[in-house]
Amino acid sequence: MNKKMKLFAGILVFGSLWGFSECIIGSVLKDAGLPYGSIMTGVFVLIYLVLSRMAYRLPGMQLGMGVVAGTLRIFNPFGGCHLCSALAIMAEGAIFEIIWYSFSFDFDNMKNITNQVSMGVITAYLVYIGGYIVTQILTPIVSGVGFYVENLIVFLPRILASGLLPGLIGAFVLPGVLQLSKLDLKIKDTFYYPTTFGVSAFCWIAVLGLWFMWGA
Amino acid sequence: MGKEKLLPVFAIAVLIIGCFSSLYVNAIEGDSKTIKINNEEYTIRQIFNFANTRTIITDDGEKTGVALDDLIINTASKCSSCNAYTFKSKDGYQQTVTWDYLQKGVLTEDNRIYFSDTAHSFWVKDIVEIEVG
Numbered sequence: 001m002n003k004k005m006k007l008f009a010g011i012l013v014f015g016s017l018w019g020f021s022e023c024i025i026g027s028v029l030k031d032a033g034l035p036y037g038s039i040m041t042g043v044f045v046l047i048y049l050v051l052s053r054m055a056y057r058l059p060g061m062q063l064g065m066g067v068v069a070g071t072l073r074i075f076n077p078f079g080g081c082h083l084c085s086a087l088a089i090m091a092e093g094a095i096f097e098i099i100w101y102s103f104s105f106d107f108d109n110m111k112n113i114t115n116q117v118s119m120g121v122i123t124a125y126l127v128y129i130g131g132y133i134v135t136q137i138l139t140p141i142v143s144g145v146g147f148y149v150e151n152l153i154v155f156l157p158r159i160l161a162s163g164l165l166p167g168l169i170g171a172f173v174l175p176g177v178l179q180l181s182k183l184d185l186k187i188k189d190t191f192y193y194p195t196t197f198g199v200s201a202f203c204w205i206a207v208l209g210l211w212f213m214w215g216a
Numbered sequence: 217m218g219k220e221k222l223l224p225v226f227a228i229a230v231l232i233i234g235c236f237s238s239l240y241v242n243a244i245e246g247d248s249k250t251i252k253i254n255n256e257e258y259t260i261r262q263i264f265n266f267a268n269t270r271t272i273i274t275d276d277g278e279k280t281g282v283a284l285d286d287l288i289i290n291t292a293s294k295c296s297s298c299n300a301y302t303f304k305s306k307d308g309y310q311q312t313v314t315w316d317y318l319q320k321g322v323l324t325e326d327n328r329i330y331f332s333d334t335a336h337s338f339w340v341k342d343i344v345e346i347e348v349g
Contacts, residue, residue, distance in 0.1 A: 080336065081335055081336030081337050082335075082336075083335045083337075084335055084336065084337045102219075110220075114223075114224055115220055115223045115224070117227070118223035118224045118226065118227035119223055119227075121227040121230055121231060122223065122226050122227050122230055125230045125231075125234065126230070135337070136337070139335045139337045140311075140335075140337075140338075143334055143335045143338075145313055145314075145317065145334055145335075145338065146312070146314070148300070148302075148312040151302070151310045151311060151312055154308055154310060155308050155309050155310065157237045157240050157241050157244075157308065158237070158241050158307055158308050158309065160233055160234060160237035161234060161237035161238040161240070161241050163230075163234055164231070164234030164235065164237075164238055167230060167231060167234060168231075171227075
């Protein structure tokens with residue numbers, strides 16, 4: 001099987017699941033009055049990013065997933081800040097790449113529970129606040145209003161504080177995701193493309209369908 | 217020391233930063249019962265009494281409130297050399313826009329500003345101050 005094609009399909013399916021979760025599950029959590037941003041990053045984003053890293057072990061994949069998920073997030077049928085969220089999601093993928101590139105590719109460094117918990121805290125916290133900071137800078141620039149650095153500086157303590165909850169959630173989620181590496185979950189080559197493209201198509205059709213019905 | 221041995225140190229540092237930032241933001245959080253404009257304090261009720269209202273169309277529906285440009289003019293805050301208007305929230309969040317955007321913006325009764333053609337991140341809530349610069 002063509003390795004590049006397999007990777008592309010992986011980026012598409014994990015990115016689509018991420019985008020779908022942000023649009024649909026994130027909106028449900030928001031309507032329920034829950035801290036949806038923290039839950040999305042601490043649980044869903046961490047699961048997709050680490051799971052894909054474990055499965056493919058290739059740099060650049062999570063960046064691609066962020067681009068796919070961010071693009072899908074633009075079409076969120078349930079409103080919210082489309083541009084800010086899309087930019088934050090894309091940044092989250094890039095920040096994950098930087099953090100994990102700095103530490104480990106082969107997961108050898110994360111055999112003990114202390115390191116797993118620590119990596120969960122570090123990853124979820126930095127991915128969350130990194131995405132937050134990037135969107136605070138890029139949204140005014142991309143939307144053409146203009147970026148004022150003092151607006152970011154005075155809000156920085158709030159951003160740093162907001163990463164605490166996703167960081168704590170990540171402490172529990174990452175060790176759980178790493179346990180999945182003990183399972184021999186492999187999909188047969190003949191089912192790989194139909195499954196990945198089928199799941200991706202479902203995510204896009206569901207989000208775009210709702211967007212055309214309610215959001216457009 | 218290997219990177220793996222530094223992981224717990226980094227994690228603790230991250231949690232300490234998060235905890236102290238939380239304590240700090242809770243300590244500095246302001247009160248949004250009044251809005252400070254040009255060093256004068258106004259209640260939302262007062263603002264609605266002296267400034268004209270308008271309705272704008274946003275991608276989140278119609279929003280009706282005090283016209284921001286009219287608010288600035290009526291509080292004698294407009295100056296010919298100024299073109300940056302910063303809206304500050306009680307949680308420290310703030311956004312700056314130019315006069316052109318004020319002409320397409322409103323302050324609603326629930327103390328939130330909306331603009332017809334900006335990203336939602338400019339829709340600052342719980343306004344405590346409007347700074348002219």
